[in-house]
Amino acid sequence: MSVHEDAGERRARAGRPRDPRLDEAVVAATLQLLAEEGYAQLTVERIAARAGVGKASLYRRWPDRVSIVLEAVSRNPERPSAPDTGSLRGDALTYLRTLVCYRSLHFDAISAISGEALSDERFGDAFRAGMTEPTIAGLRVILERAVERGELPAGTDVALLSSVPPALLLAQRLVAGRHPDEAFAERIVDQFFSPAGELPAPDPVDPDESELP
Amino acid sequence: MSVHEDAGERRARAGRPRDPRLDEAVVAATLQLLAEEGYAQLTVERIAARAGVGKASLYRRWPDRVSIVLEAVSRNPERPSAPDTGSLRGDALTYLRTLVCYRSLHFDAISAISGEALSDERFGDAFRAGMTEPTIAGLRVILERAVERGELPAGTDVALLSSVPPALLLAQRLVAGRHPDEAFAERIVDQFFSPAGELPAPDPVDPDESELP
Amino acid sequence: MSVHEDAGERRARAGRPRDPRLDEAVVAATLQLLAEEGYAQLTVERIAARAGVGKASLYRRWPDRVSIVLEAVSRNPERPSAPDTGSLRGDALTYLRTLVCYRSLHFDAISAISGEALSDERFGDAFRAGMTEPTIAGLRVILERAVERGELPAGTDVALLSSVPPALLLAQRLVAGRHPDEAFAERIVDQFFSPAGELPAPDPVDPDESELP
Amino acid sequence: MSVHEDAGERRARAGRPRDPRLDEAVVAATLQLLAEEGYAQLTVERIAARAGVGKASLYRRWPDRVSIVLEAVSRNPERPSAPDTGSLRGDALTYLRTLVCYRSLHFDAISAISGEALSDERFGDAFRAGMTEPTIAGLRVILERAVERGELPAGTDVALLSSVPPALLLAQRLVAGRHPDEAFAERIVDQFFSPAGELPAPDPVDPDESELP
DNA sequence: GTCTAACCGAGACGGTACGTCCTGTCTTAGT
DNA sequence: ACTAAGACAGGACGTACCGTCTCGGTTAGAC
Numbered sequence: 001m002s003v004h005e006d007a008g009e010r011r012a013r014a015g016r017p018r019d020p021r022l023d024e025a026v027v028a029a030t031l032q033l034l035a036e037e038g039y040a041q042l043t044v045e046r047i048a049a050r051a052g053v054g055k056a057s058l059y060r061r062w063p064d065r066v067s068i069v070l071e072a073v074s075r076n077p078e079r080p081s082a083p084d085t086g087s088l089r090g091d092a093l094t095y096l097r098t099l100v101c102y103r104s105l106h107f108d109a110i111s112a113i114s115g116e117a118l119s120d121e122r123f124g125d126a127f128r129a130g131m132t133e134p135t136i137a138g139l140r141v142i143l144e145r146a147v148e149r150g151e152l153p154a155g156t157d158v159a160l161l162s163s164v165p166p167a168l169l170l171a172q173r174l175v176a177g178r179h180p181d182e183a184f185a186e187r188i189v190d191q192f193f194s195p196a197g198e199l200p201a202p203d204p205v206d207p208d209e210s211e212l213p
Numbered sequence: 214m215s216v217h218e219d220a221g222e223r224r225a226r227a228g229r230p231r232d233p234r235l236d237e238a239v240v241a242a243t244l245q246l247l248a249e250e251g252y253a254q255l256t257v258e259r260i261a262a263r264a265g266v267g268k269a270s271l272y273r274r275w276p277d278r279v280s281i282v283l284e285a286v287s288r289n290p291e292r293p294s295a296p297d298t299g300s301l302r303g304d305a306l307t308y309l310r311t312l313v314c315y316r317s318l319h320f321d322a323i324s325a326i327s328g329e330a331l332s333d334e335r336f337g338d339a340f341r342a343g344m345t346e347p348t349i350a351g352l353r354v355i356l357e358r359a360v361e362r363g364e365l366p367a368g369t370d371v372a373l374l375s376s377v378p379p380a381l382l383l384a385q386r387l388v389a390g391r392h393p394d395e396a397f398a399e400r401i402v403d404q405f406f407s408p409a410g411e412l413p414a415p416d417p418v419d420p421d422e423s424e425l426p
Numbered sequence: 427m428s429v430h431e432d433a434g435e436r437r438a439r440a441g442r443p444r445d446p447r448l449d450e451a452v453v454a455a456t457l458q459l460l461a462e463e464g465y466a467q468l469t470v471e472r473i474a475a476r477a478g479v480g481k482a483s484l485y486r487r488w489p490d491r492v493s494i495v496l497e498a499v500s501r502n503p504e505r506p507s508a509p510d511t512g513s514l515r516g517d518a519l520t521y522l523r524t525l526v527c528y529r530s531l532h533f534d535a536i537s538a539i540s541g542e543a544l545s546d547e548r549f550g551d552a553f554r555a556g557m558t559e560p561t562i563a564g565l566r567v568i569l570e571r572a573v574e575r576g577e578l579p580a581g582t583d584v585a586l587l588s589s590v591p592p593a594l595l596l597a598q599r600l601v602a603g604r605h606p607d608e609a610f611a612e613r614i615v616d617q618f619f620s621p622a623g624e625l626p627a628p629d630p631v632d633p634d635e636s637e638l639p
Numbered sequence: 640m641s642v643h644e645d646a647g648e649r650r651a652r653a654g655r656p657r658d659p660r661l662d663e664a665v666v667a668a669t670l671q672l673l674a675e676e677g678y679a680q681l682t683v684e685r686i687a688a689r690a691g692v693g694k695a696s697l698y699r700r701w702p703d704r705v706s707i708v709l710e711a712v713s714r715n716p717e718r719p720s721a722p723d724t725g726s727l728r729g730d731a732l733t734y735l736r737t738l739v740c741y742r743s744l745h746f747d748a749i750s751a752i753s754g755e756a757l758s759d760e761r762f763g764d765a766f767r768a769g770m771t772e773p774t775i776a777g778l779r780v781i782l783e784r785a786v787e788r789g790e791l792p793a794g795t796d797v798a799l800l801s802s803v804p805p806a807l808l809l810a811q812r813l814v815a816g817r818h819p820d821e822a823f824a825e826r827i828v829d830q831f832f833s834p835a836g837e838l839p840a841p842d843p844v845d846p847d848e849s850e851l852p
Numbered sequence: 853g854t855c856t857a858a859c860c861g862a863g864a865c866g867g868t869a870c871g872t873c874c875t876g877t878c879t880t881a882g883t
Numbered sequence: 884a885c886t887a888a889g890a891c892a893g894g895a896c897g898t899a900c901c902g903t904c905t906c907g908g909t910t911a912g913a914c
Contacts, residue, residue: 015863016905022865038332039253043895054866059897108331115328117387118321119251124390132388157404163384164377171380174330175345177337191370192405229883229885256874267887272876441889442879448891464758465679469869480892485871534757541754543813544747545677550816558814583830589810590803597806600756601771603763617796618831654858655910661860682900693861698902 018060025051026058030072035108039116042069070126073110082138088146092193095138096165096185104179106130111173135166142193151195164192231273238264239271243285248321252329255282283339286323295351301359305406308351309378309398317392319343324386348379355406364408377405444487451477452484456498461534465542468495496552499536508564514572518619521564522591522611530605532556537599561592568619577621590618657699664690665697669711674747678755681708709765712749721777727785731832734777735804735824743818745769750812774805781832790834803831 029050033042044065048055062068080098085091110131116123139162146152165188172180242263246255257278261268275281293311298304323343330337352375359365378401385393455476459468470491474481488494506524511517536557542549565588572578591614598606668689672681683704687694701707719737724730749769756763778801785791804827811819 014861014907016865018864019905036332038329040329041332044897045895048866052866054864055897056867056899057865060864064897065895112328112331114387115325116251116253117390118325119249119254121390124388128388132384157400160381160400160404163381163388167380167384168373168376170384171345171376174327174337175341175376177330177334187370187373191373231885235886257876258874261887265887268876268889269878270886273885277876440881440887442881442891444890445879462758464755466755467758470871471869474892478892480890480894481871482873482893483891486890490871491869538754538757540813541751542677542679543816544751545675545680547816550814554814558810583826586807586826586830589807589814593806593810594799594802596810597771597802600753600763601767601802603756603760613796613799617799653912654856655860655912657859683902684900687861691861693863694902695862695904696860699859703902 022051022053022057023061025053026061026068027072027075029053030068031105031109034069034072034112035105039069039112044068066120066122069113070122073106073113073130074126075130080135080138082141084145088142088149088151089189089194091142091145092139092189093186095142096189097182099135099165100169100180100182100185107169107173107179111170114170114174131170132163132166136162139165146193146195161192164188235264235266235270236274238266239274239281240285240288243281244318244322247282247285247325248318252282252325257281279333279335282326283335286319286326286343287339293347293351295354297358301355301362301364302402302407304355304358305352305402306399308355309402310395312348312378313382313393313395313398320382320386320392324383327383327387344383345376345379349375352378359406359408374405377401448477448479448483449487452479452487452494453498453501455479456494457531457535460495460498460538461531465495465538470494492546492548495539496548499532499539499556500552501556506561506564508567510571514568514575514577515615515620517568517571518565518615519612521568522615523608525561525591526595526606526608526611533595533599533605537596540596540600557596558589558592562588565591572619572621587618590614661690661692661696662700664692665700665707666711666714669707670744670748673708673711673751674744678708678751683707705759705761708752709761712745712752712769713765719773719777721780723784727781727788727790728828728833730781730784731778731828732825734781735828736821738774738804739808739819739821739824746812746818750809753809753813770809771802771805775801778804785832785834800831803827 026047029047030042033046033050042065044055044058047068048058058068062071080095080102082091082095085094110127113123114127114131117127118124140158143152143156143158143162147154147156147158168188169180169184172178172184239260242260243255246259246263255278257268257271260281261271271281275284293308293315295304295308298307323340326336327340327344330340353371356365356369356371356375360367360369360371381401382393382397385397452473455473456468459472459476468491470481470484473479473494474484484494488497506521506528508517508521511520536553539549540553543553544550566584569578569582569584569588573580573582573584594614595606595610598604598610665686668686669681672685672689681704683694683697686707687697697707701710719734719741721730721734724733749766752762753766753770756766779797782791782795782797782801786793786795786797807827808819808823811817811823
């Protein structure tokens with residue numbers, strides 16, 4: 001390390017360092033509360049209490065309540081991979097099955113702030129970064145492979161089609177009030193990610209009576 | 214004083230009647246504030262101020278803040294009809310074009326409460342009643358006609374397919390941050406409501422660079 | 427009142443008027459807490475709790491904690507009168523006896539803020555207005571009568587002499603830790619407000635062992 | 640290692656010894672802040688900042704904030720002596736003139752905690768030890784000499800009379816807002832420490848317009 | 853000359869009070 | 884009986900300080 005070490009860096013090391021476990025505890029508590037009671041009921045004091053942390057430790061890390069929430073819902077490093085199974089149907093099924101088994105806590109938390117994306121740009125960014133972008137990116141790869149293989153026609157609107165599953169999963173959660181399951185993932189695959197002629201036999205379950213909106 | 218007169222009614226008629234214009238002003242103010250600043254920023258005092266009304270007049274009509282919001286977002290009797298143009302593509306195009314020209318204020322207001330549907334049953338009901346159900350009902354009719362006509366295979370998941378447009382419209386609004394337009398409606402129709410073989414020429418706009426999520 | 431009535435005044439009458447009992451409750455609670463636990467331990471939340479009042483009602487009336495305290499200790503409308511008994515000794519005895527029987531709560535409260543008078547002009551003003559000025563004013567009258575009568579020499583430093591009792595009462599409270607009583611008042615009168623030659627027989631109590639500082 | 644050596648002492652000597660200059664810096668900073676801004680505004684962090692010291696160094700030396708203040712105001716070993724000039728007037732004048740030239744910083748600091756003496760025994764002790772007792776002790780000697788000389792009558796309330804100057808000096812500081820000066824000391828001597836018949840000519844300054852309370 | 857234990861500044865930690873703002877209720881005066 | 888205005892108790896906001904703790908680094912005395 002250079003002897004001309006930056007004074008700011010040296011200074012940054014002075015004093016007791018922040019406990020990184022608190023970051024985790026706060027993020028976890030925020031996601032729990034968001035998922036359990038919604039954004040409107042979320043208070044800083046309850047986050048602090050749930051995390052077993054003082055309010056000052058929150059405000060040392062984030063400037064306000066909104067920033068805490070944004071960090072919590074944006075922390076989504078895991079993204080399902082898009083393995084090449086050889087067919088569109090296989091790829092999509094693998095991918096969406098993994099997705100619906102995804103951490104439902106994070107899914108609910110980010111759904112709880114969806115409405116705020118309308119009025120606050122930062123929520124929009126967090127929503128995209130935590131929810132739609134990682135989901136869509138994988139689907140896009142799968143769909144492009146399918147177009148190359150000829151399973152889908154060249155004119156297929158890949159961008160639109162790849163946005164359907166996250167939109168349906170969100171709507172399913174908001175409208176039906178329960179977490180999308182593997183059966184729902186399969187239903188999506190059957191309808192939208194199966195090349196024509198490969199449609200399976202009609203679902204024995206009467207779709208009109210399903211809980212779909 | 215007639216003894217035949219119902220005491221309850223007489224009592225209800227006694228004194229100065231409520232000014233019905235205040236109801237409208239409150240509902241309008243609530244929808245504006247919801248659309249502009251989101252549910253989290255919505256306060257009773259700001260509703261009252263925007264409507265030019267005293268807080269007591271709000272609490273005389275509704276028991277609490279949630280009820281005000283629910284009434285405001287539920288006031289949406291208008292539902293686009295589903296005229297029979299003779300083809301799935303024509304029906305869907307007519308229907309969705311009408312839908313995207315829908316009152317955007319109401320659309321935004323109801324989107325703003327979508328996240329609360331997760332944690333509060335009443336918001337879920339209002340969201341369904343105001344957003345998804347009226348939209349889906351029309352589409353269902355259209356799709357069932359298309360199945361009868363043979364434009365869609367018998368195994369088509371009508372319930373799932375009819376839920377795609379509202380889900381995409383909501384996601385488009387939340388993710389792209391702007392109102393869906395007629396072009397977006399056409400894109401949906403092209404991809405999902407055109408019988409195989411009737412797909413139009415590929416869209417000159419590169420879909421990868423569109424603002425779709 | 428003028429017909430050109432000030433709009434501000436008219437406006438001041440709109441809405442629910444403030445409950446004057448709350449003012450009293452707050453002042454009483456503040457004086458109690460000041461006297462019981464001192465200024466350093468005095469918190470707004472404890473004042474509010476003791477008075478059975480919301481914090482907002484405090485901040486509606488006063489801008490901050492200091493102002494609440496200042497109002498409480500400045501509320502001292504009662505001032506002992508200075509009746510003319512015909513002699514300096516009689517006047518002073520009557521006056522000081524009344525004084526030591528004075529509301530000890532208020533006496534303690536104002537003593538508790540004495541130190542703040544050093545650093546904050548407002549506390550100095552409140553201290554003067556609530557403690558020294560009303561006490562001294564009466565003594566001054568008594569002393570001036572005594573000079574006229576010839577009971578005190580013409581060169582008597584009336585201002586200095588009239589400031590002795592409040593100073594001694596304060597010091598007695600702070601140093602001895604108990605309220606000055608009638609015996610203490612009599613001791614002051616004997617020493618400072620009895621014309622030469624009228625001194626009573628030496629006090630049987632050994633003054634060296636008294637609790638005087 | 641000698642077995643005779645006290646383990647506690649050895650332990651006490653181990654490691655780096657405390658820097659005694661920090662003690663001084665802290666005491667000085669505390670007295671300054673007390674005098675400048677009062678006890679209520681005194682915070683440990685401001686003491687540390689003013690002294691250029693870390694908070695831990697304070698809490699290594701004293702258990703809490705109160706203890707710091709008590710040590711600071713108790714560090715006052717100097718006490719004016721009471722030289723025998725041969726007359727009450729001369730003794731008192733010498734003594735009180737010295738007193739008013741006293742370190743005004745310490746005088747203010749200890750005055751600032753006077754109010755806390757009411758509610759906290761430790762402050763009462765410190766106040767007595769630092770303010771009234773050393774002052775009164777000297778005056779008592781002077782007054783007892785005067786009684787022996789016959790300058791004061793045998794019935795004189797020495798305890799009461801000796802408590803007058805510190806009480807007046809404190810009151811003068813708190814009420815008038817400025818430090819007592821030599822003129823004030825002389826005024827006290829003229830009124831209370833001059834044998835009858837030895838009163839000087841009336842003060843040319845109109846006492847009614849003086850700043851005395 | 854190490855070794856080592858207590859020192860030092862800095863600052864994070866849980867907790868409490870500040871003064872502000874909003875909720876849902878209430879109490880005025882006026883329509 | 885309605886209206887606007889606004890006071891009321893209660894509670895969350897974001898800030899500042901308390902007394903404790905933990906970090907990297909310093910400094911005397913013991914070995």
